[in-house]
Each structure stands twice: as structure tokens, then as C-alpha cells.
Amino acid sequence: MTESTGTPTRRTEILDAAAELFARRGYHGVSIGDLGRAVGLTGPALYRHFRGKDAVLAEILLDISHRLLAEGTRRVAAAGDPRDALDALLRWHIDFALGNPALIVVHERELDNVPEPQRHEIRRAQRAYVEEWVGVLLRLHDLPEERARAAVHATFGLLNSTPHSAGALGREAMAALLHAMATAALTRAAGPA
């Protein structure tokens, strides 16, 4: 979840467990003791790996926001035309959301609990990711920028709803459904006001 490459280390073990717990109970609803217990340790052991509870959250959010942005940018650059780019963004975001529901939830909710040096960086990455979408949408359709941004945010709401409706649909069916709905919604957003 946290490192695509490299050995699973204690750090990443903690990060993964923390993401799961933060998603389920919220940052303030999880104690250091909970965090330690989740990886078979006592609470204070965490300080051997992180400066504190908020540093864990910060690292989680930095990782998510950077991964979303990096791969989003990559896919847009690799796409032939805006239509392909939008499709690639959709597939990427849906894959990520279906594969990492906890991360999506934490990314959506917990920014305010990140301490200040890093909060800005996360915000920056989040905004850049949104702008990647907005840019593609504007190249694809003729609509006001503010409307495009609102449409993108609404689409994220749709795509990120996954964690809350675990789904009796299988993963593939859900992915296809979300793709279809989001495409229709975005296309319609570009239509007459």
C-alpha cells in the first residue's frame, strides 16, 4: 500500500495499519496505543520510527497525494488526445480508490490534522491533481473554468464514494459502473448550463 518497491519494513507496516485505523475511526479516534497494538507492539514503540502521531498522518497524506499526482500527470502526458487523457485519469483514480479505500478516506478527511510544514505541500499536490483533471476537461470541452473545477470535485465525490458502499458488485463491475457514470456526468457538465 505504501511502498510499491522495497522490503516491507516496520515503518510501512505502521503506516498501513494507521491508514486503516484513521479511515475507520478518524485521526482523533485512534490512540498511539491502538497504533502500536495494530502491529503487535506497545504504543511508545512508535516513537522509534516516527516523531509523533501527526508525523504518521503527514507521511500517509504526503504519500497518497504524491502518488495520485505523479501517476495522474504521467498518464495525461502519455495520452494521445484529451479524450484518452480523461479516460486514463478515470481509470487511474478508480483503480486507486477501489484498491485503497482506506487511503481515499484518509486523504479526503484528515488534511486538517496534518501539522503545518507538510500541510501546504499536501494541499499543493492535491490542487495540482485537480488542475490536471480540469486542464483535460477544458481541452476536451468548451466550458467555464469554474464550472469545470466544480464538475471535477463532484466527480471525485462520485468516485470516492466507493469505500462507503463496499459493494455486492464485484470489483470489475464496480469499476465499469463508476467509469460509465463519471464519464456521463462529466460530459453532461460540459453541456448547456
Place this chain on the structure above:
Amino acid sequence: MTESTGTPTRRTEILDAAAELFARRGYHGVSIGDLGRAVGLTGPALYRHFRGKDAVLAEILLDISHRLLAEGTRRVAAAGDPRDALDALLRWHIDFALGNPALIVVHERELDNVPEPQRHEIRRAQRAYVEEWVGVLLRLHDLPEERARAAVHATFGLLNSTPHSAGALGREAMAALLHAMATAALTRAAGPA
């Protein structure tokens, strides 16, 4: 926000302030002291009006879930055909979300912090509200029930995204945009898998 009729009382003042704070910082991120201060009192004054912090949250969620369900049911019953019913549901939900962003956020996130006798009742109302939508969708289009339910959840995600993108668009423009996007998404969800 909390009582459509009747004098604004201390209770409702607290409930409104609490909803705002819970939405912004999360249930665990708000103290009794914060709650009191928000209405110009000290923390313990709250116990003259509620059994405890969780009772405040419970009352907020009971109110929201009941209001959503009651008006949703009313509008569906009043509608001529499924097409009108869906339109009425959309308008209702969008109006509610745009008019009460804090309530939508709390409703979405804080159910787990409600103590048990009431959690069930809230869940029941939430589910019934979803089923109202699912029923209309099934009457309107031919699609598997599970797919309809997933589509409704995704649509809620889209509509409830409002609070997170306050919007440089005006309220009316935003309402129209959400309505258009949601309709398109739901229509598409009913199409070929």
C-alpha cells in the same frame, strides 16, 4: 437548521453549533468546552440540556436522517411517475446539501460515534432513504437491484461533494450543475453494463 417550526431554544442553538463544529473538526476533535463556548456558555452547562456529548451527536443524526427520509418519501408519493419522482428526489437532496453542508458532512461521517440504541434507528432511516431512491430508479429503468443501489450511493457521493468545493459558482448554478450531472450519471448507470 434543526427545527423548521418553533422558537429557537438553547437546545437547538447547541445542536446547530455542534453540527458545525463536528463537521469541521470531527466528533473527537471537539470538546465539551468547545461546544459550550460556541454558544457563549461554559462546558458543563451543556449537561442541563443533553445527557452527554454523544447524545448531542445522536440527536443531530436522528434529525437529519429523519428529515431526509420523511421529505424524500413525501416527494416520491406526491410525484406522478418515476421520472418526476427522481427529479423531486434530486431537487430535495441538492437543496438540503447546499443549504446544510455541515449536516451532510456529519451525517456522512459520524454514525459510528452514536451510541447503540439510536445508531440502529439512524441506520434504518438512512437505509430506507436509499431504498426510496433505489425503488424509483428500478421503476424508471430496467437494471439489477445491486447495480441500482451502487449507482445511488455513487450519486450521493457526487451530490454530497458540495461541502468540499464551496464553490465560486453561485448556489443556483451549482444546484443546476449537480442536478444535470447526477441525472446523466444515473441514466448512464441504467444503460448497458
Place this chain on the structure above:
DNA sequence: CGAATGGGTTAATGTTCATTAACATCGCCG
């Protein structure tokens, strides 16, 4: 060998918090 280092543990420490107790004020009704 032997010391340093990494990664654990259990005991403080000090804060914040929810809740309760004890006490005050005020308006109404007898």
C-alpha cells in the same frame, strides 16, 4: 571481546477531557 546501535519494554509525566458536585441567580407562582 566489547561497545555501539536499533528497536523494544514498562514506568513516569503532564495535559486534556468528560462528567459530576456544589453552589448561585433569577423569574415565577403560592
Place this chain on the structure above:
DNA sequence: CGGCGATGTTAATGAACATTAACCCATTCG
């Protein structure tokens, strides 16, 4: 007038929590 119920206040209580201290052991490496 007198009392009482509603609504506040400040002080007390006890639990939970984040963080730090003090201590321990294994591995590595000189």
C-alpha cells in the same frame, strides 16, 4: 414574602492520552 425549578458557574474527579525517561537485549562490527 418565600420557595423552587430552570439554567448557569466554578471546582473536583478520574480516565485517557501523547510524549518522554529509564532500562533491556540482540546484532553487528571494530
